Amino acid sequence: MTFREVNATEAVALAADGHRVIDVREQNEWDAGHVVGATLLPLADVAQRIAEVAPDKDAPLLLHCAVGGRSGRAAAWLSQMGYTNVVSMKAPIGDWKTAGGAWNEPQEPLLTPAQQRRYARQTLIPEIGQEGQRKLLDAKVLLIGAGALGSPSALYLSASGVGTIGLVDDDLVEESNLQRQVLHGADRLGMRKVDSGELTIRGLNPETVVVKHAERLDAGNVERLISGYDVIVDGTDNFDTRYVLNDAAVKLRKPVVHGSIYRWDGQITTFVPFEGPCYRCMYPTQPPDELAPACSVAGVLGVLPGVIGLLQSNEVFKLILGAGDTLAGRLLMFDAMGTSFDEVRIWRDPACPTCGEGSPYHEDPT
Amino acid sequence: MSTIRIPPVLRENTDGRRTVDVTGATVSAALDDLFAQHPALRDRVTTDGKLSEFINVYVNDRDVRYRDGLDTTVGADDTIILLPAMAGGSR
Numbered sequence: 116m117t118f119r120e121v122n123a124t125e126a127v128a129l130a131a132d133g134h135r136v137i138d139v140r141e142q143n144e145w146d147a148g149h150v151v152g153a154t155l156l157p158l159a160d161v162a163q164r165i166a167e168v169a170p171d172k173d174a175p176l177l178l179h180c181a182v183g184g185r186s187g188r189a190a191a192w193l194s195q196m197g198y199t200n201v202v203s204m205k206a207p208i209g210d211w212k213t214a215g216g217a218w219n220e221p222q223e224p225l226l227t228p229a230q231q232r233r234y235a236r237q238t239l240i241p242e243i244g245q246e247g248q249r250k251l252l253d254a255k256v257l258l259i260g261a262g263a264l265g266s267p268s269a270l271y272l273s274a275s276g277v278g279t280i281g282l283v284d285d286d287l288v289e290e291s292n293l294q295r296q297v298l299h300g301a302d303r304l305g306m307r308k309v310d311s312g313e314l315t316i317r318g319l320n321p322e323t324v325v326v327k328h329a330e331r332l333d334a335g336n337v338e339r340l341i342s343g344y345d346v347i348v349d350g351t352d353n354f355d356t357r358y359v360l361n362d363a364a365v366k367l368r369k370p371v372v373h374g375s376i377y378r379w380d381g382q383i384t385t386f387v388p389f390e391g392p393c394y395r396c397m398y399p400t401q402p403p404d405e406l407a408p409a410c411s412v413a414g415v416l417g418v419l420p421g422v423i424g425l426l427q428s429n430e431v432f433k434l435i436l437g438a439g440d441t442l443a444g445r446l447l448m449f450d451a452m453g454t455s456f457d458e459v460r461i462w463r464d465p466a467c468p469t470c471g472e473g474s475p476y477h478e479d480p481t
Numbered sequence: 482m483s484t485i486r487i488p489p490v491l492r493e494n495t496d497g498r499r500t501v502d503v504t505g506a507t508v509s510a511a512l513d514d515l516f517a518q519h520p521a522l523r524d525r526v527t528t529d530g531k532l533s534e535f536i537n538v539y540v541n542d543r544d545v546r547y548r549d550g551l552d553t554t555v556g557a558d559d560t561i562i563l564l565p566a567m568a569g570g571s572r
Binding site: 375458 | 486488489490491499525533534535536537539542543544546547562564565566567
């Protein structure tokens with residue numbers, strides 16, 4: 116079985132007649148303009164990815180490159196692999212346009228060459244790709260607390276290309292923080308956590324925009340703080356702040372990734388307003404202080420916020436990419452002592468004063 | 482015999498144990514057995530004889546608030562999870 120070579124006029128007619136157009140050039144050539152409706156499948160990837168691009172070996176395929184050399188080689192391989200209806204355009208790609216073929220003019224590339232290099236391991240993942248990386252670069256994530264839970268999120272979100280990271284924290288770096296707050300170091304004692312955090316993030320990824328909010332989140336500033344962000348990561352240390360954040364986030368429709376830690380145990384879930392339960396649905400009533408001591412009183416294992424904080428980052432990724440299944444409606448519990456995870460379901464409470472039937476926030480703010 | 486998971490903040494009342502095996506066909510009966518075995522727990526999680534509102538109770542992965550509350554039946558291989566909210570994060 117062999118393949119057929121055609122000129123540009125024939126190729127345009129075949130494409131109009133239902134041949135699937137496959138462009139075997141490289142990404143940078145594609146970015147400089149490409150056939151409308153074509154699929155990019157660089158020559159080096161053809162053997163590995165053709166089954167995913169064209170599962171039906173009898174489907175009519177029209178391969179092209181810049182002049183017909185690479186597409187001829189690809190077509191020969193495909194014929195050997197059992198593809199029965201393969202055509203290669205043996206003509207300069209300019210002839211396609213002259214022959215009246217539909218053509219997409221170059222677009223602004225999604226990623227700069229430096230970004231393509233930096234994020235290469237991530238853009239290879241089918242669910243991310245250049246489009247997903249662009250979404251990450253355009254995303255704004257607010258970390259409430261630049262401490263234990265905020266540290267791993269700040270490090271990994273900036274390293275992997277979340278474009279803007281806001282830090283809300285009015286604390287200074289203390290010696291007792293360093294056992295787990297890896298955003299800060301021994302040379303930063305006494306420095307504001309937002310400043311230390313900015314230094315570390317800049318070192319990891321100079322491209323990350325760091326927005327510093329050196330204040331404590333409260334009912335008076337919460338809406339101003341969260342309104343400009345896409346996702347909120349809650350790593351606060353007390354219930355009052357968590358309820359204040361929850362109510363404002365429901366009102367402004369901001370997803371909140373919740374994490375909390377205590378000694379050897381951690382909890383994490385994701386609240387998506389009006390789609391899943393909110394914090395008040397899960398915990399309608401605040402426990403007394405003696406049943407919910409802060410880390411400063413109870414102690415916390417150094418690696419625990421690393422585990423929980425990175426699970427939070429993983430949720431942030433999926434919320435930005437719109438891929439996968441988040442923890443909305445599920446509470447994940449980690450027991451470091453037993454190295455075990457448990458999960459319980461959490462439900463929207465119709466009687467919830469924040470997001471239930473009587474909620475004052477049903478009106479969409481936009 | 483079902484199992485009750487003890488949250489970290491309450492383990493000082495169970496001699497550090499993370500789980501306690503109990504008998505009882507309902508959540509209420511299972512909790513009574515738990516309190517019989519570890520009497521100090523009763524005062525920490527009940528108010529006027531009722532389980533406090535800030536403790537979430539799950540049978541396996543289901544919140545009993547959305548089932549039959551403390552009357553929710555408990556099978557021999559079921560796990561009851563007691564879950565008060567946790568606060569820690571930043572500091």
